[in-house]
Amino acid sequence: MSFVLDSKIPAGPLDQKWSKHKMDSKLINPANKRKFTILVVGSGLAGGAAAATLSELGYKVKCFCYQDSPRRAHSIAAQGGINAAKNYQNDGDSVRRLFYDTIKGGDFRSREANVHRLAEVSVNIIDQCVAQGVPFAREYGGLLDNRSFGGAQVSRTFYARGQTGQQLLIGCYQALEKEIHKGGVEMHPRTELLDLVLVDGHAKGIIVRDLVTGKVSSHAGDAVIMATGGYGNVFFLSTNAMGCNVTAAWRAARRGALFANPCYTQIHPTCIPVSGDYQSKLTLMSESLRNDGRIWVPKSKETAEKLRKKQITADQVADDDRDYFLERKYPSFGNLSPRDISSRAAKEVCDEGRGIAPTGLGVYLDFRDATKRLGESTIRSRYGNLFQMYDKIAGEDPYKQPMMIYPAVHYTMGGLWVDYNLMSNIPGLHVLGEANFSDHGANRLGASALMQGLADGYFVIPTTIANYLATQKPGSASVNDSAFKQAEEETNSRVNQLLGINGKRTVDSFHRELGLLMWDNCGMARNKEGLEENLKRIPEIREEFWQNVRIPGAGNLANMELEKAGRVADFIEFAEVMCHDALSREESCGGHFRTEHQYTEADPEVQSGFIASGEAKRHDDTFGYVAAWQYNGNDQAPTLHKEPLIFEDVHPSVRSYK
Amino acid sequence: MLNLTLKVWRQKTSQDTGSMETYDAKNIPEEASFLEMLDIVNTRIIMSGGEPIHFDHDCREGICGSCSLTINGVPHSKEKGITTCQIHMRKFKEGDTIWIEPFRARAFPVVRDLIVDRSAMDRIIAAGGYIDVRTGSAVDANSIPISKMDADSAFDAAACIGCGACIAACKNSSAMLFTAAKVSHLGHLPQGQPERDKRVLSMVRQMDAEGFGNCTNQYECEAACPKEISVDHIARMNRDFTSALIKEQLIS
Numbered sequence: 001m002s003f004v005l006d007s008k009i010p011a012g013p014l015d016q017k018w019s020k021h022k023m024d025s026k027l028i029n030p031a032n033k034r035k036f037t038i039l040v041v042g043s044g045l046a047g048g049a050a051a052a053t054l055s056e057l058g059y060k061v062k063c064f065c066y067q068d069s070p071r072r073a074h075s076i077a078a079q080g081g082i083n084a085a086k087n088y089q090n091d092g093d094s095v096r097r098l099f100y101d102t103i104k105g106g107d108f109r110s111r112e113a114n115v116h117r118l119a120e121v122s123v124n125i126i127d128q129c130v131a132q133g134v135p136f137a138r139e140y141g142g143l144l145d146n147r148s149f150g151g152a153q154v155s156r157t158f159y160a161r162g163q164t165g166q167q168l169l170i171g172c173y174q175a176l177e178k179e180i181h182k183g184g185v186e187m188h189p190r191t192e193l194l195d196l197v198l199v200d201g202h203a204k205g206i207i208v209r210d211l212v213t214g215k216v217s218s219h220a221g222d223a224v225i226m227a228t229g230g231y232g233n234v235f236f237l238s239t240n241a242m243g244c245n246v247t248a249a250w251r252a253a254r255r256g257a258l259f260a261n262p263c264y265t266q267i268h269p270t271c272i273p274v275s276g277d278y279q280s281k282l283t284l285m286s287e288s289l290r291n292d293g294r295i296w297v298p299k300s301k302e303t304a305e306k307l308r309k310k311q312i313t314a315d316q317v318a319d320d321d322r323d324y325f326l327e328r329k330y331p332s333f334g335n336l337s338p339r340d341i342s343s344r345a346a347k348e349v350c351d352e353g354r355g356i357a358p359t360g361l362g363v364y365l366d367f368r369d370a371t372k373r374l375g376e377s378t379i380r381s382r383y384g385n386l387f388q389m390y391d392k393i394a395g396e397d398p399y400k401q402p403m404m405i406y407p408a409v410h411y412t413m414g415g416l417w418v419d420y421n422l423m424s425n426i427p428g429l430h431v432l433g434e435a436n437f438s439d440h441g442a443n444r445l446g447a448s449a450l451m452q453g454l455a456d457g458y459f460v461i462p463t464t465i466a467n468y469l470a471t472q473k474p475g476s477a478s479v480n481d482s483a484f485k486q487a488e489e490e491t492n493s494r495v496n497q498l499l500g501i502n503g504k505r506t507v508d509s510f511h512r513e514l515g516l517l518m519w520d521n522c523g524m525a526r527n528k529e530g531l532e533e534n535l536k537r538i539p540e541i542r543e544e545f546w547q548n549v550r551i552p553g554a555g556n557l558a559n560m561e562l563e564k565a566g567r568v569a570d571f572i573e574f575a576e577v578m579c580h581d582a583l584s585r586e587e588s589c590g591g592h593f594r595t596e597h598q599y600t601e602a603d604p605e606v607q608s609g610f611i612a613s614g615e616a617k618r619h620d621d622t623f624g625y626v627a628a629w630q631y632n633g634n635d636q637a638p639t640l641h642k643e644p645l646i647f648e649d650v651h652p653s654v655r656s657y658k
Numbered sequence: 659m660l661n662l663t664l665k666v667w668r669q670k671t672s673q674d675t676g677s678m679e680t681y682d683a684k685n686i687p688e689e690a691s692f693l694e695m696l697d698i699v700n701t702r703i704i705m706s707g708g709e710p711i712h713f714d715h716d717c718r719e720g721i722c723g724s725c726s727l728t729i730n731g732v733p734h735s736k737e738k739g740i741t742t743c744q745i746h747m748r749k750f751k752e753g754d755t756i757w758i759e760p761f762r763a764r765a766f767p768v769v770r771d772l773i774v775d776r777s778a779m780d781r782i783i784a785a786g787g788y789i790d791v792r793t794g795s796a797v798d799a800n801s802i803p804i805s806k807m808d809a810d811s812a813f814d815a816a817a818c819i820g821c822g823a824c825i826a827a828c829k830n831s832s833a834m835l836f837t838a839a840k841v842s843h844l845g846h847l848p849q850g851q852p853e854r855d856k857r858v859l860s861m862v863r864q865m866d867a868e869g870f871g872n873c874t875n876q877y878e879c880e881a882a883c884p885k886e887i888s889v890d891h892i893a894r895m896n897r898d899f900t901s902a903l904i905k906e907q908l909i910s
């Protein structure tokens with residue numbers, strides 16, 4: 001296969017591209033819309049918004065999710081907030097500034113045109129959500145409140161206590177239920193996509209398994225939308241929900257869709273540290289805590305040792321013996337430094353033996369000074385629910401002792417490659433939300449994922465999908481086509497193969513083994529040696545999995561081990577591509593940190609004091625591209641296709657937060 | 659480390675009759691969560707040739723509303739204001755016997771073991787639990803000022819995670835708290851006014867059609883609710899319903 005990665009970015013000035021594209025986009029006449037069936041896989045912010053809006057427009061929609069209700073998609077867990085360039089605070093924000101912050105935050109590895117569009121539609125999202133009844137926080141005057149979030153220097157984040165994702169998703173879910181009630185959307189909960197069906201090279205259907213009856217069946221449509229979320233669970237432990245998976249995206253990749261920038265993963269600095277090997281997931285503590293909490297470890301290893309052994313408590317460590325390492329290294333951003341930078345700094349001090357959790361992997365987030373300055377009642381009103389949540393999980397009262405935190409996998413910037421219309425290289429297959437690669441480059445800014453999911457679902461795809469549909473005869477594919485029969489058979493035989501292995505290890509044990517390997521060698525810091533080691537080990541895990549996994553029970557009823565097994569099998573294959581990507585990208589950028597590529601004392605930028613040694617070093621001349629990977633089967637390395645990133649409007653600079 | 663005995667409801671499909679089975683749960687770390695305890699037990703069951711205990715779960719941090727276990731007779735356990743997935747084993751004592759059952763209600767058929775079908779709750783929302791606003795037709799968000807008090811009250815009601823504990827806790831299997839929470843959330847906001855009457859009538863009628871019982875003011879729902887949604891919303895919904903009904907009768 002040869003690919004021309006045509007991003008289809010419209011011509012013209014950056015700030016007019018989207019308006020122009022909307023004008024130039026095809027329209028489908030109202031009478032024809034209902035002849036088109038669109039399959040939407042996923043009911044999170046991206047999928048739910050798309051399904052509801054496309055149905056409002058008159059298309060026939062079928063929507064699928066693996067949970068028992070569309071309201072439970074993982075978007076529900078987002079705490080912090082959603083960005084929008086409303087400039088309600090009159091503090092100098094604008095579409096332009098949100099665009100620039102997002103491009104810079106992404107370490108100049110995203111497309112200008114996509115990011116600008118995102119910033120433009122961000123303002124419509126807030127209007128839409130408020131009209132739906134999303135109860136955003138308000139000021140006493142009745143207007144919407146904002147906060148500054150994730151290192152932004154303006155207050156552009158809208159929030160609903162610590163449950164922004166929940167409230168946005170409920171708004172979206174209600175719009176979806178409204179359309180279900182009107183008959184425009186046929187909802188299929190507890191249904192998992194297991195394959196994508198191509199007819200004459202176009203995405204025309206999907207193969208799904210009913211998670212209650214086990215029945216494998218086909219659905220045909222005129223276009224497929226995947227909004228199936230991120231793949232953070234490739235690391236086993238992450239802040240993602242237990243069911244988050246790469247299966248949908250990976251099945252598409254196996255059918256020829258290119259997977260872009262798989263190695264770009266985001267590690268969030270403020271999570272509750274791992275406590276034992278029974279642990280099933282990690283819990284995020286909202287980043288907003290960094291507004292008032294100070295992050296530190298002891299200056300000496302000996303003190304850290306005593307803290308780990310609980311011979312002393314944190315409050316007994318004198319100020320002079322504390323290293324507020326973020327404030328020290330990044331005086332102007334301090335505790336609010338971006339996620340990738342803060343995470344790596346925490347890892348560094350723990351690697352030096354100064355970590356404080358029992359496992360040695362943890363740093364303090366301390367509210368002592370803020371409590372002194374503002375009083376306990378202010379702290380309680382700002383963070384009460386978060387403190388309570390910490391207490392519930394860690395069993396320690398953060399009003400008395402500082403919290404312990406450690407970075408954890410949180411978000412995946414990589415995803416299926418899409419053009420400006422959000423269509424993948426497979427005609428008809430559109431990809432939205434965290435599942436695509438489009439807007440966050442190598443690092444995502446806080447409060448921007450919710451924005452992107454809703455932008456894609458409410459405002460972008462309803463316009464751009466017509467450009468594809470207008471070229472198609474509605475209803476051309478049928479589940480009786482041989483392509484469907486064949487894909488169904490393949491899925492059934494894979495399910496039966498899994499059930500027939502009856503080996504000696506549980507699915508989780510393989511998942512954990514893979515996750516640990518990925519965390520160690522393809523996590524916060526990566527190098528050639530570790531990645532090569534992974535590329536040797538992962539195929540071995542895959543071999544053993546297919547010979548030795550144990551899945552009890554049958555396929556014709558609810559079987560949670562079978563569900564997990566399918567997902568883990570896909571994670572294993574996908575992990576290899578991730579490592580190939582990380583290995584081939586011989587630079588550091590955003591969430592991708594190659595230890596071989598960092599600033600050192602020898603660099604003039606460090607000598608001049610512009611940047612600290614140990615910071616990520618990009619190589620724009622050689623790596624200023626999107627890496628889109630083509631799967632070639634398990635026995636062959638994937639092929640790399642490059643989409644050069646062209647910056648017409650901004651000038652890529654060194655991302656210094658010093 | 660804790661050593662416990664579990665009494666667990668096992669039922670293969672909705673057609674089967676189920677029964678309580680006994681499992682040893684030895685060497686359970688106190689730091690583990692309740693669902694991690696079940697993971698550990700499940701691994702042992704699988705390794706000794708059995709089929710694992712099925713239960714619903716996803717976020718494991720108290721927000722998605724998937725987890726739904728009745729623990730020692732109380733939905734989400736007797737601990738106040740938390741979901742099943744937020745319970746930690748340090749709350750139990752060495753030697754305890756723990757009874758684990760699904761959320762039971764007439765309108766919640768068992769799917770397998772501890773998993774039940776709660777889709778009736780989605781249908782209540784579909785009947786009218788929304789504001790009908792087409793994408794793209796909204797006015798500027800700040801053109802509708804809303805007093806902080808109203809916004810906060812709307813939020814308190816909107817915190818519902820749709821878990822169904824209120825229904826499972828009620829001896830009549832009433833869905834009043836869940837339904838009232840949505841009616842209050844939208845009814846507190848100016849945007850929710852145009853459809854206020856229609857909403858409450860449709861939602862309550864759907865609730866009745868799904869086979870949920872009546873409210874006889876036992877308040878077990880509020881006690882079981884992980885988000886501590888107040889029963890005051892039920893009284894408010896009753897008022898809304900009566901007034902909407904009268905208006906409807908006057909018109910027809």
Ligand SMILES: Cc1cc2nc3c(=O)[nH]c(=O)nc-3n(C[C@H](O)[C@H](O)[C@H](O)COP(=O)(O)OP(=O)(O)OC[C@H]3O[C@@H](n4cnc5c(N)ncnc54)[C@H](O)[C@@H]3O)c2cc1C
Binds near residue numbers: 046066080227239
């Ligand atoms: C703890 C946490 C906090 C966060 N906080 C913030 C924040 O404050 N601000 C912010 O902007 N972002 C935040 N994020 C990121 C953000 O929440 C997500 O990136 C975003 O919600 C993803 O939305 P989505 O619609 O793309 O996918 P999801 O919401 O993950 O939805 C995926 C959908 O796809 C379905 N699905 C998946 N696989 C299959 C399959 N194989 N078959 C059928 N259906 C499938 C699922 O059922 C689900 O409906 C946070 C993330 C986490 C983990």
Ligand code: SF4
Binds near residue numbers: 835839
């Ligand atoms: S009202 Fe409370 S108990 Fe009932 S569904 Fe909502 S969150 Fe659950």
Ligand code: FES
Binds near residue numbers: 714715721722742
């Ligand atoms: S698993 Fe999500 S609330 Fe318990």
